[in-house]
Amino acid sequence: FNEIPTGYPEPGRTVVYDGHQTIDPDTVPLNGGFLVKILVLSIDPYMRGRMRDPSIASYEPAFPLGKPIDNFGVGLVVRSENVEVDVGQHIYGFYPFREYSIFKDLSELRRGRVLGTKEGLPWSAYVGVCGMPGQTAFYAWCEFSHVRKGDVVFVSAGAGPVGSTVIQLAKQAGCKVIASAGSEEKIAFLKSIGTDVAFNYKTEKTLDVLRKEGPINIYWDNVGGESLEAALDAAAQHARFIMCGMISSYNSENDYPVKNLSQIFAKSLTLYGFTVAILRDKYIDRFYNEVPRMVAEGKIKFKEDASHGLESAGEAILEVQKGRNKGKKLILVAEE
Ligand code: NDP
Numbered sequence: 001f002n003e004i005p006t007g008y009p010e011p012g013r014t015v016v017y018d019g020h021q022t023i024d025p026d027t028v029p030l031n032g033g034f035l036v037k038i039l040v041l042s043i044d045p046y047m048r049g050r051m052r053d054p055s056i057a058s059y060e061p062a063f064p065l066g067k068p069i070d071n072f073g074v075g076l077v078v079r080s081e082n083v084e085v086d087v088g089q090h091i092y093g094f095y096p097f098r099e100y101s102i103f104k105d106l107s108e109l110r111r112g113r114v115l116g117t118k119e120g121l122p123w124s125a126y127v128g129v130c131g132m133p134g135q136t137a138f139y140a141w142c143e144f145s146h147v148r149k150g151d152v153v154f155v156s157a158g159a160g161p162v163g164s165t166v167i168q169l170a171k172q173a174g175c176k177v178i179a180s181a182g183s184e185e186k187i188a189f190l191k192s193i194g195t196d197v198a199f200n201y202k203t204e205k206t207l208d209v210l211r212k213e214g215p216i217n218i219y220w221d222n223v224g225g226e227s228l229e230a231a232l233d234a235a236a237q238h239a240r241f242i243m244c245g246m247i248s249s250y251n252s253e254n255d256y257p258v259k260n261l262s263q264i265f266a267k268s269l270t271l272y273g274f275t276v277a278i279l280r281d282k283y284i285d286r287f288y289n290e291v292p293r294m295v296a297e298g299k300i301k302f303k304e305d306a307s308h309g310l311e312s313a314g315e316a317i318l319e320v321q322k323g324r325n326k327g328k329k330l331i332l333v334a335e336e
Pocket of ligand 1: 044045046132133136157158159160161162163180181182183186222223243244245246247248249274275276277320321322323324325327328329
C-alpha cells in the first residue's frame with residue numbers, strides 16, 4: 001500500500017506491485033509454523049475504506065502504508081511444522097497479497113478455516129458465493145428479512161456476489177424480485193438467475209421502476225445514495241431495509257445526504273445495519289453446511305471475473321469501485 005487516495009484509487013500509485021517474492025518455498029525456515037501458497041485472493045468493495053488515514057477509526061483496520069495489503073483468500077499448505085495443520089489442506093482466511101506466507105497457527109489468518117470438501121467447485125468460489133460475500137448475503141437475509149411469501153424485494157448492485165446471492169435466496173422464498181445493475185451484460189445475468197424485474201439504473205430512473213413494480217417490502221441496499229432515496233419513497237408500510245453497503249459514497253469524502261429520511265417514521269420502516277462479522281458465530285456452520293452444496297447443485301448460480309497475478313491487484317480494486325467488474329472480482333495468484 002503506497003499512498004492514501006483521494007477519490008478513486010489509482011492503479012500503480014495507490015497500490016504498487018513490487019515484484020516476485022524471493023523466498024525459496026523448499027528451504028525457508030518455518031520455526032514451528034506452516035507455509036501457505038496463495039491460490040486466489042478476493043477483491044472487495046470495502047477495501048477502499050481501508051485505504052485511509054489510520055487515525056480514522058472504522059470497522060476494519062486501515063492498510064498500513066508500505067506494507068502488503070491483505071484480504072480474504074484461499075491458500076494451499078505446502079509445508080508444515082504445526083501439528084494442527086497438514087500439508088495439502090486448503091485454508092480460507094486473511095492473507096497478505098504475496099505468493100507465499102508463513103503463519104504460526106490458524107488464528108494468525110484471522111477467521112481462518114480449513115476447507116473440507118470442495119463440492120466439485122473451483123477454489124475461487126470459496127472467496128465469493130461460498131466465502132465472505134455469500135456469507136454476508138446468507139447471514140443477513142436469514143437474520144433480518146423476516147420474509148413472507150409474495151414479498152416484493154428490491155436489490156441494488158444485484159449482479160455482484162452479495163446481490164446475486166440475495167436475489168436467489170429471495171426467489172427461493174417466493175418473492176417478487178426487482179434488481180438494478182449498471183450494464184446490459186449485468187442485466188442479462190440478473191435475468192438468468194430469475195430476477196423478475198431487472199433494470200439498468202444508469203438508463204432508467206430507479207424511482208420510476210419501483211413506483212411501477214412496488215411498493216417494496218424489503219430493500220437490500222448495497223449502494224446508498226439515490227437508490228436508497230428511491231427505495232424509501234417506494235417502500236410499503238413496515239418495510240425492512242437491510243443496510244449492507246453504500247458503494248456510491250466510498251470514493252467521496254462524505255456520505256450522500258439522503259433527503260427523505262422522514263419516510264422511516266411515516267411508514268414505520270425498520271432499518272438493519274450490520275457488518276458480516278457480527279452475524280458470523282450464529283450462522284457460519286449453517287452456511288458451510290448448506291450453501292456450497294446449493295451452489296454445487298446449481299440452486300445458487302454465481303459469476304466470477306478473474307484477473308491473473310498479483311500485479312493486477314491495483315486495476316482490479318479500481319474495477320470494483322467503478323463497476324467495471326463483471327462478477328465476483330478475484331485474483332488467481334497460482335495454480336495448485
Ligand atoms: P460487487 O461485485 O457488486 O461490486 C460492487 C458494484 O457496485 C460494482 O460492480 C457496481 O456495479 C456497483 N457500483 C459501484 N459504484 C456504484 C454507484 N455509484 N452507484 C451504484 N452502484 C455502484 O460487490 P459485492 O457484491 O462484493 O458487494 C456489494 C455491496 O455489499 C458493497 O456495497 C459492499 O461494500 C457491501 N458489503 C457489505 C458487507 C457487510 O458486512 N455489510 C460485506 C460484503 C459486502 P454496477 O455496474 O451495478 O454499478
